[in-house]
Amino acid sequence: MxxxxxxxxxxxxxxxxxxxxxxxxxxxxxxxxxxxxxxxxxxxxxxxxxxxxxxxxxxxxxxxxxxxxxxxxxxxxxxxxxxxxxxxxxxxxxxxxxxxxxxxxxxxxxxxxxxxxxxxxxxxxxxxxxxxxxxxxxxxxAEFNRSLFFALAGFTVLMIAIGALQIRFGLKPLNRLSKAVADVRSGETDRMQGSFPSEITPLVADLNGLIDSSAASVQRSRMVAGNLAHGLRTPLAILVDEADRLRQAGHNESADTIMEESRRMQRQIDFHLARARQAAAHPAPGQATALGSSAEKLVEAFTRLYQQRPIAFLLEPGDDVRVACDSHDLTEILSNLLDNAGKWANWQCTIRWHKLDPSVVIEIEDDGPGLPEGAQEAAFTVGTRLDDLKPGSGLGLAISRDLARIYGGDVELEKAPSGGLKAIVRLPAV
Structure with missing residues (x-):
């Protein structure tokens, strides 16, 4: 037109x-x-x-x-x-x-x-x-207008044909993009593949990033659900069985209390399992959590938790920074690592951080026996426990690394200067 x-x-x-x-x-x-x-x-x-x-x-x-x-x-x-x-x-x-x-x-x-x-x-x-x-x-x-009409008519047909060809060939990359998306949806490929013009390449990269993030989120949801099911349902079954034994022995009041609390825990487990299955989504943009206040609350909580042991949880305040991470997820990452450090520490655990653009590096260090050389990476395997005498499920390190990677960060272990273990958390800064 x-x-x-x-x-x-x-x-x-x-x-x-x-x-x-x-x-x-x-x-x-x-x-x-x-x-x-x-x-x-x-x-x-x-x-x-x-x-x-x-x-x-x-x-x-x-x-x-x-x-x-x-x-x-x-x-x-x-x-x-x-x-x-x-x-x-x-x-x-x-x-x-x-x-x-x-x-x-x-x-x-x-x-x-x-x-x-x-x-x-x-x-x-x-x-x-x-x-x-x-x-x-x-x-x-009239003679000129006749000639002009035929010339312009031919020119119009030529221009429309050229425009149609330009649109047809110009939009071919979008057709390839549509097919690539359809291939991913149909399960033929797990990522968008093919060569695209420079104008579309950023879109393809963002879509592939979204696909990767979605897959990671699904994996995270499955892992959380599996960890909860594995870690809580078996103890609950034991508690229910113990309640039956108490009832058979005539301790009805104790049996009823245990059964009631078991049911409450079962409801909580079912709720969080359903939430974990449904929350397979990429972290929402714009999330920010103040690292200092979160770390301060955790140190205070773990000090009370380990008050029966002579372990000092020390906070070395660093830069006033915010990390691009949900506050609950940040708490889970740090609490798992602090709990792991508290189990193995002899006298003290230290948490510190500093900003290293575009990330924030958080270090959690203990003065315990540490890990043998080459065992740091194996410690992140789901369910791995290096000492059965210590309490735990072998999930904390794996969960912390998984959460950090969801946000584009990571968790690594290395030997601390004191001979213990140092957990290094990298999260994107706001």
């Missing part, structure tokens, strides 16, 4: 410019010819005007050619071009010595006329007139 609108507007403009040029050409010709007519006009001894020779333009000769000239003098016979035949123009139009130009009514319709007076001694002035039929202008315009 834009091509059609542009072509029509262009055609109107070109046609108008051509008409203006034709009229300008007629104006120039008539002005030259009336000067020529004035130079060729003479008067005999009786005062009758006549022309010394015919005009240089032969179009004034054929009858009804559309080009006319006329010489009139009051009281004398009018002299006219052969093309005018018996027709005559009104000589009063030439009423001044300056050029008179106007569209008037001629022998064959509207006519463009040039006229002026030439004073002559001893008698009335000579009135010279040249005229051209408007139909000649219209015929030239």
């Amino acid at each position: 834009w091509i059609l609108i542009g072509v029509v507007a262009g055609g109107i403009m070109v046609s108008s410019l051509f008409r203006w040029n034709i009229l300008q050409g007629y104006h120039d010709e008539l002005e030259i010819h009336i000067d020529e007519l004035a130079a060729l006009t003479a008067v005999d001894a009786k005062g009758q005007p006549y022309i010394l020779r015919r005009l240089s333009d032969p179009r004034y000769l054929p009858l009804d050619s559309g080009f006319y000239w006329q010489i009139a003098r009051e009281g004398y016979s009018t002299v006219a071009s052969p093309s005018l035949g018996e027709n005559r123009f009104d000589p009063k139009f030439a009423n001044s010595t300056t050029m008179n130009i106007a569209w008037t009514q001629g022998p064959h319709g509207s006519t463009l006329e040039y006229a002026k007076q030439i004073p002559h001694a001893g008698g009335p002035p000579l009135r010279l007139l040249l005229a051209t039929d408007k139909r000649l202008v219209d015929e030239n315009m």
